[in-house]
Amino acid sequence: MKVVKNKDSIVVYNPEDFNVVQTLECGQIFRFNIEGNSATVYSKDKRAKLYTYNDRIEIKTSDVDYFYNFFDFSTDYSKIKNELKNDTFLSSAVKYGYGIRILKNDLFEMIVSFIISANNNIARIKKSIEYLCQHFGTKMTDYYAFPTLDELKHATVVDYKDAGLGYRAEQMYETISKLTNKDIENLKSMDEAEQFKFLINLKGIGEKVANCILLFGIGRKDVFPVDTWINKVYNRLTNTQTTNRKLITRELTNRYGNLSGYAQQYFFYYFRDNKLS
DNA sequence: GCCCAGGGATGCG
């Protein structure tokens, strides 16, 4: 695989470690659109359009540096996959999701998005987030940016209910009220244990959501978010029937260590896409 | 009409 940066595009030749559909549909991002061989991705106030051809993927954007980092092109995924393929649980999931990359998305966007994600389905999560963008985000040329913290502070509990947040509306309101821009800034440089503590003390954020924020918003790969699908994965692979997520989180994190975040994404995509249970 | 969704908060022991 070879990645070339141009003035207003990134071109990925022989993309054996990058597949657009897999990367967008493995549940780490909610603002995207897929139309045939093209796709549009939004992050923060930025946008990129991706075109998949036989021998290459072209990423058109006015912010090449942002999306080069966003798609994490400086990381060699063939190494990671080779390690994880040796794991008996993971080998087929890694082959299936060979082109998944873990995106480096915006921290604040991930906090808001994954509070909405709790006990929710992806179609509805996408709708709610799109509503917040259209009503509170800055209008760009022909799309809306994700609202900033200061912009979201204008939203009321009723606004969040109108966005379809349901019982998460009060939680979101309280968390947005309490958060400051300094908090978001400081979070990135905090001690790892303190990052988790800070997040979990916010309303609407428990262990799973906190780990998603750490993984997708800060790039921590040593965390293993356990949702209903990973619960199914665990029970199938260990031939158990537990619902104890703390136990599952502990055991899977121990098993995969610093590759936990990657392993989790391969599992999630493989099981969910094939509706396995 | 039912079950489920990238779970969290709260209360109980």
Place this chain on the structure above:
DNA sequence: CGCATCCATGGG
């Protein structure tokens, strides 16, 4: 800690 119950709402 571990477990039970409740929580809005739309998708399939």
